[in-house]
Amino acid sequence: MKIGLYFGTFNPIHIGHLIIANHMVENSDLDEIWMVVTPHNPFKKKSSLLDNHHRLELVYKATEAYDKIKPSDIEFKLPQPNYTVHTLAHISDMYKDKEFCLIMGEDNLKSLHKWKNYETILEHHNIYVYPRIAEGKIDSQFDNHPKITKVAAPIVQISSTMIRNGIKDNKNMKPLLTNEVWQYIDEMNFYRK
Numbered sequence: 001m002k003i004g005l006y007f008g009t010f011n012p013i014h015i016g017h018l019i020i021a022n023h024m025v026e027n028s029d030l031d032e033i034w035m036v037v038t039p040h041n042p043f044k045k046k047s048s049l050l051d052n053h054h055r056l057e058l059v060y061k062a063t064e065a066y067d068k069i070k071p072s073d074i075e076f077k078l079p080q081p082n083y084t085v086h087t088l089a090h091i092s093d094m095y096k097d098k099e100f101c102l103i104m105g106e107d108n109l110k111s112l113h114k115w116k117n118y119e120t121i122l123e124h125h126n127i128y129v130y131p132r133i134a135e136g137k138i139d140s141q142f143d144n145h146p147k148i149t150k151v152a153a154p155i156v157q158i159s160s161t162m163i164r165n166g167i168k169d170n171k172n173m174k175p176l177l178t179n180e181v182w183q184y185i186d187e188m189n190f191y192r193k
């Protein structure tokens with residue numbers, strides 16, 4: 001079984017993430033997508049983060065109706081900040097019968113050469129890349145790389161930052177989230193201040 005790992009902070013998960021996950025699983029050889037909720041991205045400050053379990057709950061609510069998309073809390077028990085190379089080693093060891101690939105936007109591909117042991121990641125895993133509008137250039141070593149496959153997924157210009165800021169400013173952000181996710185955020189008063 002081939003699993004696509006879609007890593008993210010998901011603070012909160014929005015329809016942009018879901019569109020990508022669904023597109024990838026329906027238009028590639030991947031059997032499932034696991035949305036891996038990251039406690040602490042080594043490149044981001046942790047301060048404005050909703051608790052891990054709340055972010056996981058939101059991913060659970062967003063993906064409940066999708067058979068091939070599943071939430072994962074595998075990084076919760078691993079040392080922080082979360083280096084993807086360590087998570088991949090751990091998960092591959094846990095599920096020896098499965099093949100794990102990475103799903104990544106072009107924005108993340110632009111910084112991949114700065115990730116811890118990125119050569120090891122590429123040695124053991126395929127990366128499926130979808131287009132994203134972002135500044136900067138992709139390192140030329142990743143051009144036509146045998147382990148990197150580009151997938152022509154739609155571009156959706158939504159970010160979690162946009163949603164958090166909108167909620168704080170009392171704007172209606174409902175169309176950018178699933179109903180279940182919006183209801184939970186609203187009930188719990190998340191992101192209001």
Ligand SMILES: Nc1ncnc2c1ncn2[C@@H]1O[C@H](COP(=O)(O)OP(=O)(O)OP(=O)(O)O)[C@@H](O)[C@H]1O
Nearest residue numbers: 007008009010011016020105156157158159160161
């Ligand atoms: N609209 C989108 N379309 C496609 N990919 C996205 C979109 N938003 C985020 N991603 C990608 O999904 C992964 C997880 O996203 P992340 O949790 O960082 O969301 P974000 O919206 O970029 O968050 P933030 O605004 O808080 O930085 C990252 O690899 C990110 O590049």
Ligand SMILES: O=C(O)c1ccc[n+]([C@@H]2O[C@H](COP(=O)([O-])O)[C@@H](O)[C@H]2O)c1
Nearest residue numbers: 007008009038041043082083084115116
């Ligand atoms: O391993 C690394 O060096 C590394 C550097 C930057 C980001 N990552 C991972 O990339 C994933 C995407 O993060 P984010 O915050 O953009 O959603 C998340 O799981 C991070 O831990 C990993």
